[in-house]
Amino acid sequence: MRIWPIFKKELRLYFTSPVAWVVFTIFLLIGGYFFYSIFAFFTLASMQSAMNPAMGRDLNVTDSVMRPLFSNISVILLLLLPLVTMRLFAEERRSGTIELLLTYPVRDGAVLAGKYLSALALYAIMIGLTVLYPGIVMYFARLEWGPVLTGYLGLLLMGATFIAVGVFASSLTENQIVASITTFGVLLIFWILGWSADYAGGTTGKVLQFLSILEHNESFAKGVLDTKDILYYLNFTVLALFLTLRSLEARRWKG
Amino acid sequence: MIEVEHLTKNYGLVTAIRDVSFSVAAGQIVGFLGPNGAGKSTAMRILACFMPASSGTARVAGHDVFRESMEVRRRIGYLPESVPLYTDMRVAPYLDFVAEVKGVPRAERRRKVADVMDRCLVTEVQNRLIGKLSKGYRQRVGLAQAIVSDPEVLILDEPTIGLDPKQITEIRSLIKALAGQHTVILSTHILPEVSILCDAVIIINKGAIVAQGPIEALVEQFFPTARVEVEIVGPPPAVRDRIRAIPGVLSVQDQAGTNGDGRYVVEAARGRDVRAEIFQLAAQQRWDLLELKRVGMTLEEVFIRIVAGEEAAAGEAGENPRS
Numbered sequence: 001m002r003i004w005p006i007f008k009k010e011l012r013l014y015f016t017s018p019v020a021w022v023v024f025t026i027f028l029l030i031g032g033y034f035f036y037s038i039f040a041f042f043t044l045a046s047m048q049s050a051m052n053p054a055m056g057r058d059l060n061v062t063d064s065v066m067r068p069l070f071s072n073i074s075v076i077l078l079l080l081l082p083l084v085t086m087r088l089f090a091e092e093r094r095s096g097t098i099e100l101l102l103t104y105p106v107r108d109g110a111v112l113a114g115k116y117l118s119a120l121a122l123y124a125i126m127i128g129l130t131v132l133y134p135g136i137v138m139y140f141a142r143l144e145w146g147p148v149l150t151g152y153l154g155l156l157l158m159g160a161t162f163i164a165v166g167v168f169a170s171s172l173t174e175n176q177i178v179a180s181i182t183t184f185g186v187l188l189i190f191w192i193l194g195w196s197a198d199y200a201g202g203t204t205g206k207v208l209q210f211l212s213i214l215e216h217n218e219s220f221a222k223g224v225l226d227t228k229d230i231l232y233y234l235n236f237t238v239l240a241l242f243l244t245l246r247s248l249e250a251r252r253w254k255g
Numbered sequence: 256m257i258e259v260e261h262l263t264k265n266y267g268l269v270t271a272i273r274d275v276s277f278s279v280a281a282g283q284i285v286g287f288l289g290p291n292g293a294g295k296s297t298a299m300r301i302l303a304c305f306m307p308a309s310s311g312t313a314r315v316a317g318h319d320v321f322r323e324s325m326e327v328r329r330r331i332g333y334l335p336e337s338v339p340l341y342t343d344m345r346v347a348p349y350l351d352f353v354a355e356v357k358g359v360p361r362a363e364r365r366r367k368v369a370d371v372m373d374r375c376l377v378t379e380v381q382n383r384l385i386g387k388l389s390k391g392y393r394q395r396v397g398l399a400q401a402i403v404s405d406p407e408v409l410i411l412d413e414p415t416i417g418l419d420p421k422q423i424t425e426i427r428s429l430i431k432a433l434a435g436q437h438t439v440i441l442s443t444h445i446l447p448e449v450s451i452l453c454d455a456v457i458i459i460n461k462g463a464i465v466a467q468g469p470i471e472a473l474v475e476q477f478f479p480t481a482r483v484e485v486e487i488v489g490p491p492p493a494v495r496d497r498i499r500a501i502p503g504v505l506s507v508q509d510q511a512g513t514n515g516d517g518r519y520v521v522e523a524a525r526g527r528d529v530r531a532e533i534f535q536l537a538a539q540q541r542w543d544l545l546e547l548k549r550v551g552m553t554l555e556e557v558f559i560r561i562v563a564g565e566e567a568a569a570g571e572a573g574e575n576p577r578s
Contacts, residue, residue, distance in 0.1 A: 005355035009344075017343050096339030100400070103303045104356045105328040252306050254266075 002106045006114025014122050023080055027126055034072040035133045038065050061141040067221040070151045082183035085166025086176040088115045093174035108248045119163045127155050147223030154220025157233035164240035171247045256281040256438040262311035264297050271297040272462040284434045286449035287442035289459040295442040299412050303333040315408055332401030336412040338393055342386030346396055350403055357404035375399040391422035411441040446555040465561050470554055477557045480522040482550045488517055489542035497536055503527035
């Protein structure tokens with residue numbers, strides 16, 4: 001399996017084109033703003049609770065800063081990751097380079113793995129940059145690292161799923177806009193499924209809640225590692241990648 | 256080196272190629288000739304393992320393109336018609352990437368890439384973005400990526416299309432230099448190109464092979480006569496009669512477009528050179544011999560005759576066979 005050269009090429013293309021830089025900048029800008037407002041609000045709340053001890057009983061920097069921060073970051077991901085993945089296959093199809101790539105002695109699976117992992121690596125770097133935020137918190141307060149680490153694991157798993165869906169959408173079309181809108185649409189549907197869970201009630205409600213892509217991320221930020229959530233993301237990812245492989249093969253037969 | 260048997264490819268209801276069979280010996284350069292839309296690219300895409308055939312088999316170096324695709328892919332270099340390259344990459348890193356994907360060992364990679372840039376004359380642009388290169392340079396980079404792993408077989412789809420005359424000459428000499436060590440199959444609709452480059456030719460029209468073989472054999476097959484053009488100042492009826500009387504001469508006609516002003520086309524049996532006899536005749540009769548030349552039959556005429564014949568047979572004259 002020659003995953004490595006394809007991985008390298010894709011990752012390099014992210015950085016030689018403006019994509020990586022623009023995505024990083026926007027992500028850190030919005031993420032930083034979220035962090036600032038959450039942290040500033042927390043500062044205000046802790047000052048007030050200094051006068052009112054009853055209010056401060058439940059005040060906890062991990063819970064009040066990092067948890068909302070993680071959930072805010074996942075909203076940015078919902079908007080940004082489809083733009084990261086849209087080019088992976090669609091661009092090659094549009095420019096015709098796929099014809100060369102798929103006649104090199106590499107299996108479709110290796111091409112897919114290389115491309116998928118390159119987007120995942122870019123994403124890992126992206127959320128890696130946000131370690132600055134808990135770093136700042138730690139400077140001022142005592143942070144529990146456990147929930148922070150599981151929170152990052154949750155983000156990584158969720159992002160892995162987003163990217164897999166994005167790669168699949170990109171393999172379906174040669175139009176990058178179509179790929180990114182499809183990705184965004186699919187993810188958003190799975191995102192908002194959970195909203196109707198409350199009033200749907202009963203089994204339907206449970207199923208909807210289980211399908212919700214956001215619901216599964218909640219527990220990570222609380223410091224809970226539930227195999228149910230991990231399996232949800234892994235299954236979702238594997239399914240999307242499997243469909244991508246099928247779609248690549250189908251395209252070959254269609255010519 | 257390449258064996259194709261009964262290859263057929265359908266796109267939905269459209270048949271792109273139908274029952275195509277041919278073979279190419281090792282070290283040969285074979286031209287794939289046909290009007291646009293004849294199915295050349297389809298056949299090449301199947302050989303390059305980009306897509307599977309609907310039926311029939313194709314083998315490269317003894318390996319089936321469908322069942323042993325990886326074995327075949329290791330042995331081929333492919334240049335699609337549109338020369339698709341990563342426009343955001345620079346030339347040298349791009350070729351290095353291709354070499355790595357094609358499995359050139361790390362130790363040899365740098366040398367091979369440098370060597371191939373040298374052969375394809377792209378060394379001076381190695382640090383430029385591919386997207387900023389001229390068409391001619393892109394074509395050469397495309398060729399470089401095809402040969403960087405030293406494949407046994409090269410599949411080149413219209414390698415000179417869209418180039419200026421100087422660039423065409425350069426690419427042709429490059430391909431010519433590849434012969435011998437590589438088996439080359441190239442498609443084109445430029446006829447002189449085939450005569451210049453190829454050992455043998457496969458003519459394809461509307462998805463089916465209409466003629467194939469070495470160029471001389473094809474010319475012989477379709478033009479069984481030797482042709483001489485003469486310009487003689489003398490009484491036309493006498494000139495015609497006397498020339499026709501020369502043994503081996505089959506016919507004497509006025510050249511096309513001339514109006515009995517003394518220029519003739521003489522058809523003789525293949526292998527007969529009647530020029531000396533015509534000269535003697537003119538000298539004897541005191542006619543002024545102004546011009547005497549043997550006309551080689553060109554592939555172009557073969558092609559037009561075949562394709563036009565096909566068209567006529569199919570009763571469709573509407574399509575321009577060389578468009």
